[in-house]
Amino acid sequence: MSVILGIEKLQTQLGKDETDKLEEAAQIHQSQSNIIFCILAVEDSTIQIETTQSENRSGRYASEATLIKRTHEVFDNALPQYDVQVIPAPFLPSPTSVVTTAWLEKMMDSKGVRIKQLAFDTGVDRDSIAGWVSGKRSMSQIVKAMFYFYFTR
Numbered sequence: 001m002s003v004i005l006g007i008e009k010l011q012t013q014l015g016k017d018e019t020d021k022l023e024e025a026a027q028i029h030q031s032q033s034n035i036i037f038c039i040l041a042v043e044d045s046t047i048q049i050e051t052t053q054s055e056n057r058s059g060r061y062a063s064e065a066t067l068i069k070r071t072h073e074v075f076d077n078a079l080p081q082y083d084v085q086v087i088p089a090p091f092l093p094s095p096t097s098v099v100t101t102a103w104l105e106k107m108m109d110s111k112g113v114r115i116k117q118l119a120f121d122t123g124v125d126r127d128s129i130a131g132w133v134s135g136k137r138s139m140s141q142i143v144k145a146m147f148y149f150y151f152t153r
Helices: 016-033 064-075 101-111 115-122 126-134 141-152
Strands: 035-043 046-053 083-089
Touching (some): 016 035, 064 083, 101 126
Antiparallel strands (some): 035 046
């Protein structure tokens, strides 16, 4: 399976060796930074590429300018006859990623909310909430979203 989505749109412009070089360069960006290239359109003298970064282990993310630069590094030499137009889609972390047990304790203290009140307001049993607040239970993304929106509304 191809690392570059839509690479079949370049079949008439590139040979196998050139396509393999593009795939190899894209594979490096995917494995190191979780950056994916998608060829949207190939017209007369332009090629339109969407460059997307998804969540990665390092937690370091490229800006729009960096995604544009990376796309040009991969495609410009292989396609010098084309004007490469890049549509960058940088990773935007969920606002709920701030929710930790420490954040939860801080918000409960600052708002004067106790476990009993959280249980009443959310309909979640007290034992579950106590487990999340103490850190004895891990919070799923849905639970983090519930707490985030409860305290930031």
